[in-house]
Amino acid sequence: MKIKNTVKKPLIALLLVITLIFSVSNTILASKTYEGKEEVVYANLKYNGKVDEIYVVNIFDKEGKIVDYGEYSKVRNMISNEKITMVNNKITVTNENDKLYYEGKLKNQTLPWNISIKYYLDNKEYLPEDIIGKSGFLKINIDIKENKNNDKNFYNEYALQTELRLDSNKFKDIKTDGATIANVGKDKQFTYTTLPAEGAKISITSDVVEFEMDAINMNGIRLNINADIDESEITGKVNDLNESISKLDNGANNIKDGASTLNDGSDKLVSGANQLKNGSYNLNDGIISLKKGIEEVEEGLNELNDKSSIITNGSSQIKTTLIDIESSLSKVSLSTDSMEKLSSSSSKIKTAIDEINVGIDSLKSNTTYENYKSIMNKNGLDIDNLKGSNSETIKMLNNEINSLTQSYMEIKDVEAYEKEALELKNQIDKFSNILKLIKGNNAAISGTENYLNGLSSSISNLYKGSESLKNQYKLFDQAILELSENLSHILVDMTKLSNGINELNKKYAEFDNGINEYTNGVSEIIDGYSNIVNGANNLALASKSFYTGTNSLYIGTDDLASGINKLYDATEDLAQGTGEFKEGTSDIDVEIENKVDDILSKFTNDDSKTSSFVSSKNKNIKSVQFVIKTKPIKAKEAVQDDDDFKESLNFFQKILKIFGLN
Structure with a gap:
């Protein structure tokens, strides 16, 4: 022009x-x-x-x-x-x-x-x-x-x-x-x-x-x-034009090289997005399995809580029986039926305490973070591998965002690539949002680990108390059996026995209070565990959204890669065209001089x-x-x-x- x-x-x-x-x-x-x-x-x-x-x-x-x-x-x-x-x-x-x-x-x-x-x-x-x-x-x-x-x-x-x-x-x-x-x-x-x-x-x-x-x-x-036409001004402008054409050709080749790098990165990005999509699919399945396991644990806790009434009722009967014995002994009178009732009640309590201990032990095993990872692994999702893959994806997305930003800065002011610059800007924003989502996913995994570790620690403490209760009551039950047996043969020295029963009655009142505190603790665990169930439901919903998002990300990155491939093809055509333009205008000064001479000749x-x-x-x-x-x-x-x-x-x-x- x-x-x-x-x-x-x-x-x-x-x-x-x-x-x-x-x-x-x-x-x-x-x-x-x-x-x-x-x-x-x-x-x-x-x-x-x-x-x-x-x-x-x-x-x-x-x-x-x-x-x-x-x-x-x-x-x-x-x-x-x-x-x-x-x-x-x-x-x-x-x-x-x-x-x-x-x-x-x-x-x-x-x-x-x-x-x-x-x-x-x-x-x-x-x-x-x-x-x-x-x-x-x-x-x-x-x-x-x-x-x-x-x-x-x-x-x-x-x-x-x-x-x-x-x-x-x-x-x-x-x-x-x-x-x-x-x-x-x-x-x-x-x-x-x-x-x-x-x-x-x-x-x-x-x-x-x-x-x-x-x-x-x-x-x-x-x-x-x-x-007489002075052609120096024309030739000077033509020399400037040749320099500009050379710069244009160099710039076109630089854009082509950048587009080639961007094209290679887009292939890796599509592969990473596909892996992320597959991983999120496995994560979603694992979280569904975890949700079912948590619901099963909740059912077990409810059953355990239902048995608490047997323990408290039995303990109340023992306490009442001890009071009756104490009252009877105070009258220097002891009934064989009372002793049998005492032994039977103690045996029921021991059995219930054993069952509670087994349930707490099972609960302790099922609520550990390692067990959670094992369940997820059985359903096809390696949590540690997912966390590591998330970290790699975060690093890759950071690199890709930096690369896309650099490419965007190179072409954002080029009028011919206004549309491609807008698409790059949109992809940068999408990748930034995905980056936040993946970081949030890692934070959710870490939060789940901390929560389950804390819960497991609490249940471990509860199990220690339950184990101690089981061992102590085993000794107590043995003492009751021995007492009952001894009382069935020896009905002498009632004063000494009455003093022992009185002491036993005092100690059992403390034990009965511990039984009530234990059952109240189980009830509190159930109340707290409902938060875990709600969290599992929310986690399942978030996981589904995450999978949907990663699937959309994969589709978007695939479209982006296709667009980048077209951009690369266009930059190849541009570089070829500027090269041909440069070659074709290499002797334009001579052509212009000849054209001017031809025009003037008329x-x-x-x-x-x-x-x-x-x-x-x-x-x-x-x-x-x-x-x-x-x-x-x-x-x-x-x-x-x-x-x-x-x-x-x-x-x-x-x-x-x-x-x-x-």
């Missing part, structure tokens, strides 16, 4: 010169003093641009016998009465004046340009004579092309200026492109310049009232402009001789000028007969008409 703008600068100056030349061309032709023949070609066109007739005014600036050549249907002397002889296309005349002007009507009715003019009213094509006086939306299209049946030198070396004059009272809201616009009285004058060897497509639209239009005029002259004087438009036999041609016009589009009564008009001109008016100054 810079190249085009740079080349256009000298061309703009040339066009200004061309416009100036056209505006004074007739005066220049009239003021030249060098010797030679001049030809002014007058062409009258039909409304549609087809040639109607062509006249050539031949101008000589010498006296004496003049010989000229041309295929004319008729000739006439325009300024004197000297007879002109025409035999076999050879024209002979003896000129007694300083200048000779003679006119010839050409047999060959062709011009260097094929001109087509079309008229449309309200988007429908009409012959112009059919819309005279009508109103509507008018469009005029003028198409100028090379006439390949004519001498191509004129098309390649002559510029053509097209001029339309529109009455501003009749034509409103006039629109066109590429015209020089001027106000000429009440008319708007539109001038279009067609350079040598170039055609033109002219279009002009307007709202018209009672359509009429003056003739369309065209002037063609050969451009002889000596121009306008500069290359000292080539001007050819005669009439006949190749004519030599020493100073200039050839074309004056082309259409008929004015007017009502019949407003159009003056052209031949009558010619005949009414005096000599001075004829000279002015030759140069278009009348």
Whole structure:
């Protein structure tokens, strides 16, 4: 784009010169003093641009016998009465004046340009004579092309200026492109310049009232402009452009390398996301199994709590029995039935304490963190491996976030990759959220470990108390059995026995209080364990959400990898394109210089001789000028007969008409 703008600068100056030349061309032709023949070609066109007739005014600036050549249907002397002889296309005349002007009507009715003019009213094509006086939306299209049946030198070396004059009272809201616009009285004058060897497509639209239009005029002259263009500014800009192209190529290759690294990382990320998805699936299954195990432990605790009433009731019976014995002994009376009842109650308590001890031992085994990991492992999830994998994934995500951030910073200000930059930014945010989720997952695993270790410690302390209670009661039960046996044989020394029973009764009151505290502790454990059950339910819900999130993450990373692959392919194409662009523009300075020389060659004087438009036999041609016009589009009564008009001109008016100054 810079190249085009740079080349256009000298061309703009040339066009200004061309416009100036056209505006004074007739005066220049009239003021030249060098010797030679001049030809002014007058062409009258039909409304549609087809040639109607062509006249050539031949101008000589010498006296004496003049010989000229041309295929004319008729000739006439325009300024004197000297007879002109025409035999076999050879024209002979003896000129007694300083200048000779003679006119010839050409047999060959062709011009260097094929001109087509079309008229449309309200988007429908009409012959112009059919819309005279009508109103509507008018469009005029003028198409100028090379006439390949004519001498191509004129098309390649002559510029053509097209001029339309529109009455501003009749034509409103006039629109066109590429015209020089001027106000000429009440008319708007539109001038279009067609350079040598170039055609033109002219279009002009307007709202018209009672359509009429003056003739369309065209002037063609050969451009002889000596121009010395300083190309240093252009070449300097081109050198800057080459440096920029080199930087662009290097940048494209750097982007390609970065995209390659990003592409490799995306494959690892997809693999890691897949592992995370599979791990979260196994974790979810393990947590479901854990939830079931915790619910089973809760059922066991409820059963254990139900048996607490047997212990407390039995202990209450023993306590009541001891009181009865104490009361009976105080009366020095002991019943064998009471002793049997005492032994039976003690045996029931011992059995219940043993069962409680076994239940607490089972509870202790089932609530350890190691047992939790074992259960999870049986269901396909290694907690330690998951925790380690989470740590590796955290590290990998941190690295990937850093890599994506670096890539994002590289392309965020590149307009062509605005969409890819937005996708990278969204992925960075997603990965940051996933990173928080995985860190939270590790924190949940650590919290579960701490909670289960604390619970296991509490149950271990409870088990120690239960074990101690079992051992102590075993001794107590043995003592009761021995007491019962001894009492069944020995019913003597009742005072001593009564004192022992009294002491036993006091001790048992303390033991009964311990039994109540123990059963209350079991009840508190059940109340606390309900929190574990609720936590397990919440953990199961969170695990399901985590699995859903990791599955979405895997899908997203797979889509991201696909997008990064496309980005990498695009950067490869970009690098290849910039490389080809760099290679293709390596000699652009030479090409521009040649192009400028080629353009200037159309306008500069290359000292080539001007050819005669009439006949190749004519030599020493100073200039050839074309004056082309259409008929004015007017009502019949407003159009003056052209031949009558010619005949009414005096000599001075004829000279002015030759140069278009009348």
